[in-house]
Structure formats: C-alpha cells, structure tokens
Amino acid sequence: MVTIGDVAKAAGVSRSTVSYALSGKRSISPEVRERVETVIRSLNFTPNAGARALATSQTNVIALLAQFLTDEFAPAMLQYILGVTDRARELGYDTLMVTEEDGVKALKRISDSRMVDGFVLLNVAEHDERLNLLRTAVQPGALIGLPSDPHGLDVFDLDFAAAGRLMVDRLYGLGHREMVLVSQPQHVVERGGAYVWRLANAAHSRAEELGARLHTYFGASAQPEIGADLHRFLDAHPGATGLLLNNEAAAAALPSVLQTRHLRAPDDLSVIGRYSDDFARTFSLPYSAVDSAAAELGRRAVEQLVRHIENHTSDHVVELIPPVITERGSVGAPPPAHDLR
Incomplete structure (x- = not known):
C-alpha cells in the first residue's frame, strides 16, 4: 500500500x-x-x-437519508439515489446511505458524530420533522422534495403543479375532453407526499378552466393491485380518451392492462406519465411522459451541498425544475369511438 x-x-x-x-x-x-x-x-x-x-476537518462523505417505503414504487426511488451517489462520486465524495426509520434520530446521531460533511434528504414530507434539526446542524443539507416551509434550506424538486397543467394542456390541445388521472396511493398523501396533490390539484383546476372533465384516483403501488385498479378506473369512464399517470407502478403495469383490453396507445387511448427517462428505459415503457428529472435533481442537490462544504457559503436556493414532456408516440387525437372496455 x-x-x-x-x-x-x-x-x-x-x-x-x-x-x-x-x-x-x-x-x-x-x-x-x-x-x-x-x-x-x-x-x-x-x-x-x-x-x-x-x-x-472534512471526511469527504455525504449522508443520504432515504427510505424504501412500501407505499411507493422502489425502482423509482432508486433513480434519485443514483443521481445523488453518481454526482457525489464525480466530485470526490463517498455516500453513506441511511435508511433508519427514525429520520430525526439518525440525522442527530450522524451530525453529532461529525462522520459526514453534509446531508441530502429524500422522502421529504410536507411537514418534515427532520428539517428543524437540519437547520441547526453543524453540517449543511440539501433536500430533494419541496416542504411546506423551505426557509433556511436548499430545496430541489420538479415543479409538480406546472407538470399537472402541462399534461392536461397537451391532451386538451389535441381534442381530448375527458381524462383519467391516476396518482400515488392515498397513504403517500397522508404521510406528507405533497407532490401528489400538487400535481393533481393543478391538473384538476386546469381541466375546469378549459371545460374538460378529469377523473382523479389514487392507485396502488404494486402488482397485482395496480393492474386491477387501472381496469376499474377505465371501466368507470368508458368515454375517457386520455390517461395521466403520476404513479410509476401504474405506468409499469399499463402495457399488460392495455393488451388485455385490446387497446393501443394512442389509437384508442392517449397516455402521458410522469417518470424519469431512465425509468422508462428500465421498464421499456412506450409512453410519453413528464421527465421527473431524478438524476438532475440529485446532481443539483449534491453540487449545492458541496458548494456549502467547500466554500462555507450560507446562501440558500429553492429550485423547481420546469416540466418537459418526452414524446414517445403515445399521444394523439381522440378516437371517434370512446368505448375503452
């Protein structure tokens, strides 16, 4: 050696x-x-x-506080983790991933031990109990996810409200007047996943402004439940010609659901999801989607954190990435017949 x-x-x-x-x-x-x-x-x-x-007085280690929750789709969470760890490695930092259920206890223990130079937090809740402690910690921190009160913190997230409006506008502009939105499970909202209602509320308001009908549902986070949910939602609205997905498990299950129903996108049903390009490649998803920008959010969070660590800066930013739809050919004009059964 x-x-x-x-x-x-x-x-x-x-x-x-x-x-x-x-x-x-x-x-x-x-x-x-x-x-x-x-x-x-x-x-x-x-x-x-x-x-x-x-x-x-530096360890060149960043702590990543994340959890694989049962009511969220684990492969989607992995995209954010890879975005953080890849950029940290490029900048010369190792990553200590902490999945302890008691996030406050974990953050305090690691901060007091001085074993890391800073924190990146995932699974950020609307009223996250970790944030007051993070604001007073010796080490700086960055969030991937927008809490209700971001003051004194660096925050990076997709603009979910803008994403909801964009998805509705895209389909409405092609002639769709009745759509179905499938969101994450209701437990995610109850736990503080504000991104779910931010997208749903904005989409619903935009549909009302345009005079369109938008039927909103919570879907399961795994098979076979989410497959059954999709069948149920489509059965309930045979006149719907557009399907919006803010649920990665639903996107992964949709190809088999459409095959069972002898439907094709966009000939019979136009589909827009919300997930990362890497996620689409992993599951070979042929659907147009708002890119969740998982890797980009991880990159920005780490770069801002390292800026604080190395330059001892005290400025804070809240950055919401504007949504962009990656077109994959699953969106078109509504079909003349609306029976999706």
Whole structure:
C-alpha cells in the first residue's frame, strides 16, 4: 500500500509538505503542489480517511437519508439515489446511505458524530420533522422534495403543479375532453407526499378552466393491485380518451392492462406519465411522459451541498425544475369511438 512517505520520497519533499498539499492548511508554491499532485496520481495514492479528517476537518462523505417505503414504487426511488451517489462520486465524495426509520434520530446521531460533511434528504414530507434539526446542524443539507416551509434550506424538486397543467394542456390541445388521472396511493398523501396533490390539484383546476372533465384516483403501488385498479378506473369512464399517470407502478403495469383490453396507445387511448427517462428505459415503457428529472435533481442537490462544504457559503436556493414532456408516440387525437372496455 502506498503511504504518504512514499509520495514525499518520490516528489523530493517532506511528509509535512505532502500533508499541506492535501489539506491546504498552509501555502506552498504552485510548482511544489503540482509536483506532489503528479506523484499522487502516478502512485494512485489515496489519503487515509481518518488522517484526512483530522487534517482538514472534512471526511469527504455525504449522508443520504432515504427510505424504501412500501407505499411507493422502489425502482423509482432508486433513480434519485443514483443521481445523488453518481454526482457525489464525480466530485470526490463517498455516500453513506441511511435508511433508519427514525429520520430525526439518525440525522442527530450522524451530525453529532461529525462522520459526514453534509446531508441530502429524500422522502421529504410536507411537514418534515427532520428539517428543524437540519437547520441547526453543524453540517449543511440539501433536500430533494419541496416542504411546506423551505426557509433556511436548499430545496430541489420538479415543479409538480406546472407538470399537472402541462399534461392536461397537451391532451386538451389535441381534442381530448375527458381524462383519467391516476396518482400515488392515498397513504403517500397522508404521510406528507405533497407532490401528489400538487400535481393533481393543478391538473384538476386546469381541466375546469378549459371545460374538460378529469377523473382523479389514487392507485396502488404494486402488482397485482395496480393492474386491477387501472381496469376499474377505465371501466368507470368508458368515454375517457386520455390517461395521466403520476404513479410509476401504474405506468409499469399499463402495457399488460392495455393488451388485455385490446387497446393501443394512442389509437384508442392517449397516455402521458410522469417518470424519469431512465425509468422508462428500465421498464421499456412506450409512453410519453413528464421527465421527473431524478438524476438532475440529485446532481443539483449534491453540487449545492458541496458548494456549502467547500466554500462555507450560507446562501440558500429553492429550485423547481420546469416540466418537459418526452414524446414517445403515445399521444394523439381522440378516437371517434370512446368505448375503452
């Protein structure tokens, strides 16, 4: 294993000079710094994490607080996790994923231990109990998800209200006047998943403004329940010509449902979902969708967090990504006949 002594010997400098080059605690000439960094790369030297933390007061570790909840579709959550961990790795940070059910207890324990430089929070609830503690923590934090009170926090999320309006506008513009919206399970809303009602309320209001009918439902988060739900919703509204999905499990189940009903999109039913491009590729989904921007949200959250860590900044941002529909050919004019049974 390569040691700091090996680096010092190869660079022709003292061990302390190598340490200063790593920590930045003292000024050294650009020429010496470049020589040390060249040797570090050539020897593939990795500083001991404990020694680095003592020298720099940094661990180069980010804590990611996330949970795989039974009432949400786990593969969708994975897209956000990958967005965070990939960008953190690119910026030289490891990620400690924490899935403890008591998020407040976990955040306090990790913050007090100084084992990480900052936090990224997923599963952010409308009134999230972790946020007051995060505001007073020594380490900075960033949220993926918009709480009711974002003051003093960095927040990154999709603009779900704008997404709901965009989905309705897209179908209405093609002539659709009756649509069905399938959202996440009701338990998600009760737990504080405000993104569900933000999209649904905005979509419903927009449909009313346009004089269209929008039937809204909560759907299950897994098969076979969500498949049965989709059949039930379509049976209840045979005149509906558009289907909006704010439920990844519903999107994954829809191909088999349409096949069973001998329907095709968009010939018989136009479909717009809300999920990431990676999710669409994973499940080979042929439906147009508002990109949930999971990777982009993770990237922005990590970059802002690292900015705080390394530059000791205190400014905070709330960024809502404007929705964009990725067209995959599942949207068209309504069919002349409306019987979806």
